[in-house]
Amino acid sequence: MKRWRVGTFSMAVSLILMGSLLFASQFFGGETYRLLLSWWPLILVLLGAEILLYLFAARQEHPVIKYDIFSILFVGVLGMAGIALAVLSSVGITEQLRYAVQAVETTKELPYVQRAIPADIVRVVIDNGHVPVKVEKADKRELHLFGTYRTTLAPAEEGKEWSAEQAYSIKSIGKTMFVTILPYPQKAGPFGDYTTMNVTVVLPAQVQWTVEGRLL
Numbered sequence: 492m493k494r495w496r497v498g499t500f501s502m503a504v505s506l507i508l509m510g511s512l513l514f515a516s517q518f519f520g521g522e523t524y525r526l527l528l529s530w531w532p533l534i535l536v537l538l539g540a541e542i543l544l545y546l547f548a549a550r551q552e553h554p555v556i557k558y559d560i561f562s563i564l565f566v567g568v569l570g571m572a573g574i575a576l577a578v579l580s581s582v583g584i585t586e587q588l589r590y591a592v593q594a595v596e597t598t599k600e601l602p603y604v605q606r607a608i609p610a611d612i613v614r615v616v617i618d619n620g621h622v623p624v625k626v627e628k629a630d631k632r633e634l635h636l637f638g639t640y641r642t643t644l645a646p647a648e649e650g651k652e653w654s655a656e657q658a659y660s661i662k663s664i665g666k667t668m669f670v671t672i673l674p675y676p677q678k679a680g681p682f683g684d685y686t687t688m689n690v691t692v693v694l695p696a697q698v699q700w701t702v703e704g705r706l707l
Contacts, residue, residue, distance in 0.1 A: 501537040502562035505569055508533070534566055596643050601690065602655040604636040608695060612668050615694055619672040619704035622688045628696040634661070634668070635693035640675050642686040
């Protein structure tokens with residue numbers, strides 16, 4: 492009768508658990524993958540329990556533990572992979588990878604702003620930083636701001652809208668109106684994205700204006 496070797500049972504249970512979770516992920520999606528990343532410590536528990544069970548079953552005064560080398564190597568590789576994934580998850584790399592895989596480039600409209608320019612305002616200063624701005628003239632004493640931006644969004648972010656307060660800042664001091672074009676928030680990290688914006692500013696012809704950044 493062939494003797495039982497430590498490691499065989501641990502490998503079998505590990506394969507069953509991993510296969511079951513991968514199968515469940517086909518129906519439940521991302522939540523199952525998180526569970527798949529967190530179950531790996533059970534491998535060490537299984538291996539330790541198997542050694543204790545072997546010692547108990549041997550019933551010898553000086554038992555000699557026999558290992559299934561292939562199974563131990565397989566379990567060790569799974570354990571090391573689990574540790575590596577746990578470390579990557581703790582520093583946010585796995586979330587960044589998931590975002591990089593799921594994100595798609597999309598072009599959206601910036602919020603539209605229309606605001607009356609008081610009669611005492613004679614000058615408009617536009618601070619657009621690195622955002623390209625196109626200035627057009629109109630007859631009415633009104634300020635119009637609109638444009639587009641191109642960025643990468645994950646499916647969960649598709650419904651989010653950028654508010655006017657997040658896109659522009661408008662303040663009047665004395666006879667000068669200051670318009671600041673705020674850059675779109677950039678995602679930091681090794682898989683961060685780069686967002687491009689194009690803004691059009693419509694001003695009355697009788698008002699002087701200055702652009703402190705890039706003009707289209």
